[in-house]
Amino acid sequence: MKRRHFLYAGLLGLGMLGAPxxxxxxxxxxxxxxxxxxxxxxxxxxxxxxxxxNTESKGRIKVEIYPASQLGSSFRMIEQTQLNAIQxxxxxxxxxxxxxxxxxxxxxxxxxxxxxxxxxxxxxPEFNKAFLALGANKGLKGVGLFISGPTxxxxxxxxxxxADFEGKKVRVLAAPLQLEQIRAMKxxxxxxxxxxxxxALQQGALDGVMSCxxxxxALKFVDSAKYLVETNHGLIASLAVISKTWFDALPxxxxxxxxxxxxxxSNDVYQFSVDDVNKGRERWKQAGxxxxxxxxxxxxxxxxxxxxxxxxxxQSKPPEKAMFDILQKAAERTK
Numbered sequence: 001m002k003r004r005h006f007l008y009a010g011l012l013g014l015g016m017l018g019a020p021x022x023x024x025x026x027x028x029x030x031x032x033x034x035x036x037x038x039x040x041x042x043x044x045x046x047x048x049x050x051x052x053x054n055t056e057s058k059g060r061i062k063v064e065i066y067p068a069s070q071l072g073s074s075f076r077m078i079e080q081t082q083l084n085a086i087q088x089x090x091x092x093x094x095x096x097x098x099x100x101x102x103x104x105x106x107x108x109x110x111x112x113x114x115x116x117x118x119x120x121x122x123x124x125p126e127f128n129k130a131f132l133a134l135g136a137n138k139g140l141k142g143v144g145l146f147i148s149g150p151t152x153x154x155x156x157x158x159x160x161x162x163a164d165f166e167g168k169k170v171r172v173l174a175a176p177l178q179l180e181q182i183r184a185m186k187x188x189x190x191x192x193x194x195x196x197x198x199x200a201l202q203q204g205a206l207d208g209v210m211s212c213x214x215x216x217x218a219l220k221f222v223d224s225a226k227y228l229v230e231t232n233h234g235l236i237a238s239l240a241v242i243s244k245t246w247f248d249a250l251p252x253x254x255x256x257x258x259x260x261x262x263x264x265x266s267n268d269v270y271q272f273s274v275d276d277v278n279k280g281r282e283r284w285k286q287a288g289x290x291x292x293x294x295x296x297x298x299x300x301x302x303x304x305x306x307x308x309x310x311x312x313x314x315q316s317k318p319p320e321k322a323m324f325d326i327l328q329k330a331a332e333r334t335k
Contacts, residue, residue, distance in 0.1 A: 028062035029250070031258075032086040033242075034071035036194045040214040041148050041273040042090045042238050043067045045265050049144070049240070052261035057254055073193045081243050082139040088242035092148070093131075094175035096241070100134045102323045104175035108310030109151070109234040110303055111331045115277070118147050118235050119270050120334035127330035130323065131239075141247050143262030144240035146269050149212030149277040151234040154225040156207055158290070162298055168207035171197050181234070181309050182210065185302070194219075201225050212236040213280035214273075222289040228281075229292045232299070233306055240265075 031053070035042045043065075050063035071077050077089040078096060096103040112118040122128065122145050132142030159165055166186040172178040174191035182189035190206060200206040201224035208225060209216070215236070216228060240262055247255060281291055294302065310328075314320040 028057075028059055029254075031061055031063045031088070031242075031246075032066065032071070033063060033088045033090065033240075034066040034069075034077045034086060035090040036069045036074050036077075037091075037215055037218055038067040040218045041146065041269055041276055044272050044276075045090055045144060045146060045238065045240065045269045048268050049261050049265040052264055053257060056257045056261065061254060061257070069195055073195060075193065078241075081241060084139075084243040084245045086243075087246050088143075088240060090144070090238055090240045092173055092236060093145075093239040094173035094178060096135065096140075096239070097173075097175040099138045099140065101176075101317065102131075102134055102320050103239070104173075104177045105310070105314070105320065105324050105327055106235060106237045107173070107175055107177035107181070108313075108324070108327075109181055109306040111310070111327065112235055113335065115147060115150070115274055117331070117335060118237075121327070121331045122146060122237065123267065124330035124334055127326050130326055134323075135241060136244060139244050140241045141244040142239060142241050143259060144238075144266040146238055146266045147273045148236040148238045149214050149273065149280075150230070150232045151210060151236055152213055152216070152231060153208050153210050153229040154216050154221045155227045155229060156201065156204070156225045158227050159229045159292060162294070162302060169205070171200065171206050171209045177309065177313050178210070180313050181306050184305050184309060197221075198224055212277070213284070214276045217280040217283050217287075220287070222284060222287045226289045227292060228284050228289055229294070231294060231302060233302055 033046055035046060037043060046065045050065055053061050053063050071080065071086055074089070074091045074095045077086065078099065080086040081088055093103040094107055112121060128145060131145060134142065153159070153170065155168070162185070169188045169190050170182055171192045172182055172189045179189040192200065197206065197209055198221070201209070201221065209221065213228065247258065250258065284291060310324060314324040
C-alpha cells in the first residue's frame with residue numbers, strides 16, 4: 001500500500017512539475033521592435049506589422065512596440081538587434097552605414113521625381129530584394145522599406161535663398177552621402193543622435209536639422225527652430241531590420257509570416273506616409289512655424305550642385321557602386 005502511495009505521489013509530482021513547462025511551451029514568442037520616433041510612418045509601420053504578425057501567427061508571435069527611443073538610441077537598437085537582445089528596429093537606413101556602407105545610398109539626391117515614383121522604386125523587386133539582403137553577414141535581416149518623406153530642413157533663422165544656408169551647422173545622419181551634400185551646400189554637417197538634437201538647437205550648437213516633415217512635426221522641433229525649408233532634393237526612407245539569429249530560429253511557417261508581414265506593412269503604410277507629409281505642413285503652421293519653399297531658379301541651382309554627389313561618393317567602392325547602379329536602374333524603370 002505504501003509503495004502504491006509513493007508511486008502515485010511521485011507521478012503526481014512529475015505532473016505538477018511538467019505543467020509549468022507545458023504552459024511555457026505554449027507561450028507566444030516575444031518580438032521586441034523599437035524606433036526613435038513616434039506618431040509617424042515608422043511608428044505606423046510597426047503597428048501595421050504587429051497587427052499582421054499577431055493575427056497570421058495565430059498568437060504564436062507577440063510583437064511588442066517601443067517608439068520614442070524607449071529601447072535606446074538608434075545605434076544602441078542596432079547593436080541590440082545584432083545581438084538578439086531585441087528583435088528589430090525601424091529607422092533611416094543611413095544609421096546602419098557602419099554595418100554596411102551601402103545602406104546610405106538612398107540619401108543620394110536627385111534620384112526621384114515625387115513620392116509615388118520613390119515608392120515604386122523602393123518596392124521594385126530587384127532593388128528591394130538586394131537592399132533588404134544587406135547586413136545578413138552582420139546579424140541583420142531586412143523585412144521592410146518605405147518612405148518617410150522628402151528631404152527638408154528646419155532652421156533657427158529664416159532661409160530665403162541658397163546663400164542663407166552658407167556657414168550653418170546642420171544635423172545629419174552619419175553617412176558620407178549626407179555629409180557630402182551638406183558640404184556641397186556650403187554648410188557644416190554635424191552627425192548626432194536624434195535624442196540630442198533638441199538641446200543642441202535650443203543652445204545654438206546647431207543652426208538646423210536635415211530630415212523630413214513628419215519627423216519635425218512629431219518631435220515638435222518648431223519649439224526651437226520655426227522655419228521649415230522644403231528643398232525637395234532627396235528622400236528620407238525608413239528600413240525595418242530584425243535579428244537574423246532570431247529569424248533563423250523560427251519554424252519555416254513563422255518565417256513566412258514575418259517576411260510577408262514586413263512587405264505588407266511597407267505597401268500599406270504608403271498612403272499614411274503621403275498624408276503625413278501633406279498634413280504636416282498645416283500642423284507646422286498651426287504650431288507657430290513658417291513653411292518656406294525655394295524659388296524654381298534656386299531649386300534648379302541646388303539640384304545642379306547636388307546632381308553628381310551620389311556617383312562621386314560611390315565610385316571608389318565597387319560594392320557601393322554596384323548597388324547604386326541597381327538603384328539608378330530601378331529609378332529609371334519606375335518613372
